[in-house]
Amino acid sequence: MSVKDKVIEIIAEQAVLDPSDVTMQSTLEGLGIDSLGLVESIFAIEEAFDISVPFNANDPSESDFDISSVASIVAGIEKLIADQS
Amino acid sequence: MKRVVITGAGTINALGHNVPETLEAMREGRCGIGALDVRDVDRLAIKIGGQVHGFESEGLFNRQQIALYDRFTQFALVAAREAIGQAGLSFSGDLAARCGVVLGTSGGGMQTLDENYRTVYEDGKNRVHPFVVPKLMNNAAASHVSMEFNLKGPSFTVATACASSNHAMSQAFQLVRSGAAPVMITGGTESMLCFGGIKAWEGLRVMSKDACRPFSANRNGMVQGEGAGVFVFEDYDHAHARGADILAEVVGFAMTSDASDIVMPSKQGAARAIAGALNDGRINPEDVGYINAHGTGTAANDKTECAAVADVFGQHADELMISSTKSMHGHLIGGTGAVELLACIMALRDGVIAPTIGYEEPDPECALDVVPNEAREAKIDVALSNAFAFGGLNAVMALRKV
Numbered sequence: 227m228s229v230k231d232k233v234i235e236i237i238a239e240q241a242v243l244d245p246s247d248v249t250m251q252s253t254l255e256g257l258g259i260d261s262l263g264l265v266e267s268i269f270a271i272e273e274a275f276d277i278s279v280p281f282n283a284n285d286p287s288e289s290d291f292d293i294s295s296v297a298s299i300v301a302g303i304e305k306l307i308a309d310q311s
Numbered sequence: 312m313k314r315v316v317i318t319g320a321g322t323i324n325a326l327g328h329n330v331p332e333t334l335e336a337m338r339e340g341r342c343g344i345g346a347l348d349v350r351d352v353d354r355l356a357i358k359i360g361g362q363v364h365g366f367e368s369e370g371l372f373n374r375q376q377i378a379l380y381d382r383f384t385q386f387a388l389v390a391a392r393e394a395i396g397q398a399g400l401s402f403s404g405d406l407a408a409r410c411g412v413v414l415g416t417s418g419g420g421m422q423t424l425d426e427n428y429r430t431v432y433e434d435g436k437n438r439v440h441p442f443v444v445p446k447l448m449n450n451a452a453a454s455h456v457s458m459e460f461n462l463k464g465p466s467f468t469v470a471t472a473c474a475s476s477n478h479a480m481s482q483a484f485q486l487v488r489s490g491a492a493p494v495m496i497t498g499g500t501e502s503m504l505c506f507g508g509i510k511a512w513e514g515l516r517v518m519s520k521d522a523c524r525p526f527s528a529n530r531n532g533m534v535q536g537e538g539a540g541v542f543v544f545e546d547y548d549h550a551h552a553r554g555a556d557i558l559a560e561v562v563g564f565a566m567t568s569d570a571s572d573i574v575m576p577s578k579q580g581a582a583r584a585i586a587g588a589l590n591d592g593r594i595n596p597e598d599v600g601y602i603n604a605h606g607t608g609t610a611a612n613d614k615t616e617c618a619a620v621a622d623v624f625g626q627h628a629d630e631l632m633i634s635s636t637k638s639m640h641g642h643l644i645g646g647t648g649a650v651e652l653l654a655c656i657m658a659l660r661d662g663v664i665a666p667t668i669g670y671e672e673p674d675p676e677c678a679l680d681v682v683p684n685e686a687r688e689a690k691i692d693v694a695l696s697n698a699f700a701f702g703g704l705n706a707v708m709a710l711r712k713v
Contacts, residue, residue, distance in 0.1 A: 282517075283517050284531050284532045284610040
């Protein structure tokens with residue numbers, strides 16, 4: 227499974243949606259994922275890819291990890307996998 | 312209804328091993344937060360905390376007691392000894408039968424849990440020490456205080472996360488105000504600075520890796536602390552009759568539930584608790600000179616708390632002072648409201664307002680007088696202490712100068 231497909235699967239599960247309803251352009255807010263859902267998604271991503279995601283819920287915009295869309299999350303994870311492998 | 316006064320105070324926390332040391336540190340704006348000294352700290356992402364250093368159990372308790380007391384119980388006993396010593400009370404006969412102890416704690420014997428989970432899960436042992444349950448139970452601290460001081464009346468433990476101490480003190484206040492007990496020992500204690508206790512908080516991603524900077528625009532989360540605060544709440548007539556030194560009067564309290572989210576705070580829930588405490592104490596909002604904020608240093612709490620204060624006080628919100636001493640001693644979770652009540656007593660009694668240290672950048676969403684970085688002298692008559700817990704459970708106390 228590609229990074230993109232796995233991330234979409236994790237986010238879809240968190241949003242209680244079918245993976246086909248989650249696109250690269252989707253935002254977490256648009257999918258109805260709240261702050262706890264976000265922290266839970268990041269935990270699932272860390273577990274799935276065995277990486278550590280630098281994310282502080284106090285200031286998501288300043289964390290070194292862009293969560294503005296599914297595409298940016300996928301890109302961020304691909305970089306972290308490359309950096310941390 | 313009886314008037315309720317505070318006739319004794321005790322504490323141990325990252326700022327000091329007693330009340331005078333703690334108040335001196337608050338006056339000087341000293342930071343008790345530093346590098347954590349706990350087992351396996353290299354496996355933690357968060358490596359700072361408001362830890363109690365130089366605490367030697369050996370001089371304070373005998374060998375049998377040390378085997379039976381978790382660190383959170385030891386903290387409670389040290390604070391209770393100071394408070395009851397200051398009040399000059401001893402409990403026997405009818406007085407003992409009517410007086411009790413209500414303490415707040417969130418985690419109870421976390422050190423005991425952590426150590427013994429290691430024993431069975433990590434070390435693979437199949438046997439644990441026989442005192443594990445009596446050490447870790449949440450009511451252990453309250454029970455040992457009752458035993459040491461012969462308190463035979465209403466005694467229990469309150470666990471409402473970060474509001475535990477304020478809820479506990481509210482119960483003690485009610486018991487004395489109603490006439491059910493002439494004296495109640497109350498406050499809170501916590502010792503969660505162990506590998507498991509910190510690791511659990513890390514998971515929520517709300518912890519700061521460098522400092523607790525409440526209300527500052529560049530704040531980036533909370534920092535855990537540990538310790539205890541214990542007070543003697545006494546019927547005014549009882550205290551007056553024996554010529555006791557009165558530190559402050561407890562005049563009102565209120566508790567509310569947000570009934571909305573398990574972690575995100577609600578402005579309405581906080582505002583209802585603050586307004587409720589004023590109402591309960593028949594306090595004019597304009598008489599409130601100081602609020603010891605919940606002020607955790609998280610993005611969510613601080614702006615919500617400031618908005619709630621602005622809602623309740625209107626224009627007066629710009630005139631009162633509000634500070635978070637968590638910037639100095641960290642967040643003691645279930646013990647925090649008790650240690651923070653000391654700042655309210657200092658404000659009323661000594662006319663010194665404890666600062667919010669670590670304050671670097673104004674935040675337009677926290678545009679109140681947060682007493683940045685340096686303590687201030689001011690004469691005030693009424694002080695509030697806010698506590699807003701995860702789970703949306705809020706408890707606010709109001710103290711008046713005597």
